[in-house]
Amino acid sequence: MPETQQQISADEVAHLADLARIDLSAEERERLAPQLAVVLEYAASLDGVAGDDVPATSHPLPLRNVLREDVPQPSLTAEEALSGAPAVEQQRFEVPRILGDEQ
Amino acid sequence: MSDTLVDYDDAVSRYDPALGLEVHVELGTATKMFCGCTTAFGAEPNTQTCPTCLGLPGSMPVANRTAVESAIRIGLALGCSISEDCRFARKNYFYPDMPKNFQTSQYDEPIAFDGFLDVDVPLEGGGTETVRVEIERAHMEEDTGKSLHVGTSGRIHGADYSLVDYNRAGIPLIEIVTRPVTGLGARAPEVARAYVAQLRDLIVALGVSDARMDQGSIRADVNLSLAPAGSGTLGTRTETKNVNSLRSVERAVRYEVGRHAAVLDAGEKVFQETRHWHEDTGITTAGREKSDADDYRYFPEPDLVPVAPSREWVEELRGTLPEPPNVRRARLQEAWGFSELEMRDTVGAGALDLIEQTVADGAAPQAARKWWLGELARRANDAGTELVDLAVTPADVARVQALVEEGTVNDKLARQVLEGVLAGEGTPDEVVAARGLAVVSDDGALSAAVDEAIAANPDVADKIRDGKVAAAGALIGAVMKQMKGQADAARVRELILEKLS
């Protein structure tokens, strides 16, 4: 067991749920808090492996500048693009009404 | 519910505004940022998408070289340092205009940083004052899809459902962020406007975007805060979005100054939030509470490798930078000998490039200005179009002016020549030939007309014989009438004086 026990409050779970657009009941928030703490603990165990002198790795291969030329490639047809849409209107994806505002 | 506002002059006498601007430039690349879908404006909905820009599982993005070059060139034009190694990052949020549920952006490693733009802010009594606006960063990201809100009220919050077109999703954007600009006092709104205008001109000069605010290819978010006058602190800011014209940039800053002042006067705290700008009513309304960067859970984009522009590449791109528009304007004004007002009218009419080219094609600057801002501006106005869209080229205008100077046509006929060119009748020379517009240079015909005029006006002729040369005007008029205007008045005068001396 790591020395420091990660603590996650029910409020933090509520905030995360809000960001993830998941509706959780009070009971679910209570239940999920300790479970998320376990996940964090698991991830935190990596801290013990790499010291401060090892930079965080985002890409395992030392590749740089993989770029494509600005040349058009065929797109999907509108029909293909919309084939996975739950609902379609006016050749557009129909989605539930928007609660927040635009980013 | 309408906001309480403090009178603007009162507000800026007691509070110091701090300004920040975030400008998004939609690049004019042929394809999107991370896929080969085309980017044309106004295509049928959802005809420019693919698995990558729809965020379908298994698709892999690859960055567009031209977009990266454009980002570097914008950075260089703004005096920025260019990162030696930078990554893309995922900005996570759930909103239906972003099909991947994250926007590919850059977070703590922008491609360009630490620059500035010296903004020429017009002064009321003429002239300009230069204000340096510091650029914090310019980074690469992608645009979102376009939502159409369907419902009874027409407002976003009242919409029953939304319809999304992903043609725009994934088009390259460069976001240019200033540092807070302080010490502007009452001039903050004008500086904001002048900054966006000059940045737009720079973007156009770089040729990286058409930078049309009306089509959303350049969009400004306006950050504003107030601090008690002389305190040297920064207050809580609001970020006003959806500001899509230069005039609105100015108005939005003004509005928020008055609103913040009222909140602070009431002893309350300004709420850190986004505000929506309403073009029709000229007010802002509360949007969502501003998220902390933490809430976006940025992390390095694992599907895209870092961009590490070599110094050779950066220098090569530096070599492609155009002369800054304000420097070019000053140079041309000097070279052409235009007054400040003439220059401002020229720029305002969108005639700078046209006059420059007309001069290059051989016309004198003032003559070029006269045609473009006179006759042609009138015709463009009548047709409800821009000068640049008229069916006449700078070479045509230079040729018309040459025809005037060599005496082939006079001013009045020259206008008819332009009319013919605009009507698609051919080059100026073709119009002159087809319409028979050349002044009569055949001295025989002219001489006969002069004789006729002298015979018809013996009193006037006598006066001229007595040395009253000014009286010649009446005879010149008679001859011009006889020749239906197609004569060179100076040559007519010469002939009259010859015959009556």
Ligand SMILES: [Zn+2]
């Ligand atoms: Zn695509």
